[in-house]
Amino acid sequence: MSESFLGTRVSRRSIVKGMGGVAAASALGAPLALRTRGAAAQDKVELTIWGNHPEWKDPMEEILTAFMEANPDISIQLTEIPGPDYNAKLQTAITGGQPSDILGDLEGNILVRVAAGGELPFIDLTGKVDISGLTETARTQVEVDGKVYGCPLAAYTVGLAIQNPIFEKHGLTPPSTWDELLSVCQALKDAGETPIVLGAKDWVHPYFMYIGLASSVLGPDGFAALRRGERQLTEPEVVAAAQLLLDLQPYYNAGFEATDYVTAKAIFANGRGAMMVAGTADFTGFRQVNPEADLSFIAWPGPEAGKSATTTGLELLYTVSRFSSPEKQEAATKFVAWLATKEAQQLVSDKIALPVHKEVTESDDPIRAQTVAASQGGDVAVWYDLPEVSDSVTAVQNNQGGLWTGRLTAEQFAQEMQAAVKPNPNA
Amino acid sequence: MRSPGGNSPSRAALPSALPGDSAGLHQPKRRSWERRPHLWFILPALVAYGILFIYPTIRSFYLSLFDWTGIGPIGKMVWLANFKELLHDERFRKAAWNSTKLFAVIFVLQNTVSLGLAMMLNRRSPMTHVYRAIIFLPVVMSAVATGIIWVLMLDPIIGIVNPVLRDIGLGSLQQEWQADPKWAMKTVYLVQFWQWNGMAVVLYLAGLQNVPEDLRHAALIDGAKRWQVFRDVTFPMLAPAFTIVTALSFILIFRAFDLIYVLGGSTGAPDGATLVIGVLIYGEAFGTSSFNAATRMSYAMAEGVTLFVFLAGMSGLLIRVLGRREEALQ
CATH class of the missing domain: 1.10.3720.10 (MetI-like)
Known part of the structure; x- marks a missing residue:
């Protein structure tokens, strides 16, 4: 059988010959290609790293480039995964034995994994990573029972972001007490503005708002007492924080119950709202949406003057995957050790969020300077980082919607929250 | 035991099945696969189905009897x-x-x-x-x-x-x-x-x-x-x-x-x-x-x-x- 193809007679024999030729060429070429690739691999160790802030891709690349320039034998490939999907992807990858070489675990998770026992997905870096320069909060998240497992990328402080042009336009000043917050919201609403942008769909904003407002009532000492079981979230002055969430309901954006975190950020960054729950990390995202955004940061207003508060947490805790080859583990360890240095944390401070190194106190970014100033008032750890109050996340997630639909009163909501507290007298 | 052929001679009576004739002993197995050639075609899909669906399903049943968060070793068995x-x-x-x-x-x-x-x-x-x-x-x-x-x-x-x-x-x-x-x-x-x-x-x-x-x-x-x-x-x-x-x-x-x-x-x-x-x-x-x-x-x-x-x-x-x-x- 033969067919005409573009005017040429093609026989079955010639097709078979051609295929044989291609196969032979592949057989000859493959080892050559492999050898070339092998030579390249000998030059550089290629590592992978995952992040959970797609909006940080560019600044993260800059930080990684700085490391790679100092370590030309190492190449790092960054993949950013949306925050809500990150844990599912990480857990699946760990179960399958294929997480990134530089394994970014969620804050609190190193403690959870070590407490759970069994084989850890990351290796022991004791003696290889110097964490003596890290802040106390950072160290307690990566050092367990005297063993060091990694270094946090950065820290973040949560408070309120302010759209300066809107406040200036209406001659208002950012609030520092709850009464001022309510009156500013009313003035903004009367002027046709959306006073507060809230993304309650994935409960993240209401949660931060609740723990921020409750922390402003409790203060650092009261929060410590709550963890020890000496104070309760059902005390009337703390219930007032939940009531404030309800009282502010007329001032949230339309459809806030179904607005997700990302959409809320876009609405605020584009100047369609005057205030929004925000952490240090969010400002990079705001600027990505609107590079012209003129913003500032304030602490949570307190029930009375001088009682403002902020909550502070940690970004991904970078460790070294136990599933990687020894060569890659060695290179990844170099990166984690570098991340804990003053030099690396200065880059983090200039480009992404708050540093976790005690000696890095300055930043090119004015928002981060404002954040540091705001956190001087009364800063507590984000509640989900601490075992006594970490279940508050699930309690809010399952119940905050009830506040908006009338299913729960502020008192009932506070009871649900208190039920999630597991007091520890030694905390 | 009757052979599948009904009236055909029994296996013991076949010359190829005489003691010491190993080829004859294996003949029925070969015949079975020969009679069902389609089995070879569905085998790859069957193996993939078993690995990707049957095993995870059975494993899920088993793991649902434990108290396990998904992190660390599997916890204690809590039955139902x-x-x-x-x-x-x-x-x-x-x-x-x-x-x-x-x-x-x-x-x-x-x-x-x-x-x-x-x-x-x-x-x-x-x-x-x-x-x-x-x-x-x-x-x-x-x-x-x-x-x-x-x-x-x-x-x-x-x-x-x-x-x-x-x-x-x-x-x-x-x-x-x-x-x-x-x-x-x-x-x-x-x-x-x-x-x-x-x-x-x-x-x-x-x-x-x-x-x-x-x-x-x-x-x-x-x-x-x-x-x-x-x-x-x-x-x-x-x-x-x-x-x-x-x-x-x-x-x-x-x-x-x-x-x-x-x-x-x-x-x-x-x-x-x-x-x-x-x-x-x-x-x-x-x-x-x-x-x-x-x-x-x-x-x-x-x-x-x-x-x-x-x-x-x-x-x-x-x-x-x-x-x-x-x-x-x-």
Whole structure:
């Protein structure tokens, strides 16, 4: 059988010959290609790293480039995964034995994994990573029972972001007490503005708002007492924080119950709202949406003057995957050790969020300077980082919607929250 | 023992099966594979199915008997405690009820709107192919992309649905579609139906094309009205398509996840109004955001196993009942 193809007679024999030729060429070429690739691999160790802030891709690349320039034998490939999907992807990858070489675990998770026992997905870096320069909060998240497992990328402080042009336009000043917050919201609403942008769909904003407002009532000492079981979230002055969430309901954006975190950020960054729950990390995202955004940061207003508060947490805790080859583990360890240095944390401070190194106190970014100033008032750890109050996340997630639909009163909501507290007298 | 050949000599009587003749002893095995060559063809798929479906399913049953978060070594065995807890879990009941309502609504819409569209498309017209393509398009679209588009369209601040309603004089119909608990699940019904309508239309269309025109014409000539022709001739002939549409939509709706996750988020916003079983299981297994690493993998598996047993049982029952209906109608 033969067919005409573009005017040429093609026989079955010639097709078979051609295929044989291609196969032979592949057989000859493959080892050559492999050898070339092998030579390249000998030059550089290629590592992978995952992040959970797609909006940080560019600044993260800059930080990684700085490391790679100092370590030309190492190449790092960054993949950013949306925050809500990150844990599912990480857990699946760990179960399958294929997480990134530089394994970014969620804050609190190193403690959870070590407490759970069994084989850890990351290796022991004791003696290889110097964490003596890290802040106390950072160290307690990566050092367990005297063993060091990694270094946090950065820290973040949560408070309120302010759209300066809107406040200036209406001659208002950012609030520092709850009464001022309510009156500013009313003035903004009367002027046709959306006073507060809230993304309650994935409960993240209401949660931060609740723990921020409750922390402003409790203060650092009261929060410590709550963890020890000496104070309760059902005390009337703390219930007032939940009531404030309800009282502010007329001032949230339309459809806030179904607005997700990302959409809320876009609405605020584009100047369609005057205030929004925000952490240090969010400002990079705001600027990505609107590079012209003129913003500032304030602490949570307190029930009375001088009682403002902020909550502070940690970004991904970078460790070294136990599933990687020894060569890659060695290179990844170099990166984690570098991340804990003053030099690396200065880059983090200039480009992404708050540093976790005690000696890095300055930043090119004015928002981060404002954040540091705001956190001087009364800063507590984000509640989900601490075992006594970490279940508050699930309690809010399952119940905050009830506040908006009338299913729960502020008192009932506070009871649900208190039920999630597991007091520890030694905390 | 008789050989398969009935009257053929027994194995012991065959010369090739004499003691010491190893080739003869192995002959029946070779014959068995030779008699069933199709086994070789299905073997790769069978192995893949076993590894990717059968083993994980059995393993899920096993792990659902433990107290395990998904992190670290598997915890202690709690036997059926997870299943007992399920029975009293308010969120599970709410999710199951929402999934049931969703199926009921989709079932009604597929057997009214989709069937009506299929009948319209069954008429010969130059534009029929275009209409079919338009109606089927949502089925081939990514559920996540579809969900994001609907979320953006329905948003009260940046969406287009409310402004369009306002501009055409229907401003009073503007709603916070996804934020109002009264409307949130209705929005899910609409979007879910919009996506799967094409599938039902195509299945009914295929069924309609198998209904002989002669029968319908004969009924009309005998004086039957159009409605009577549909009720007594066309619809009974659509019984196989009805069975497939119902069973498929039952399975698809009860395990629906992606589109509803995009619309209602990880907690079924607002206040669990759009929480369905698929979303609930995902949240329990993997946490609901990067701020909540609290997971209950074994509990999620117990939910999954319960769903599996329910779907398998109900699907079997549906197919049996509808199959009998088909036989009765034919």
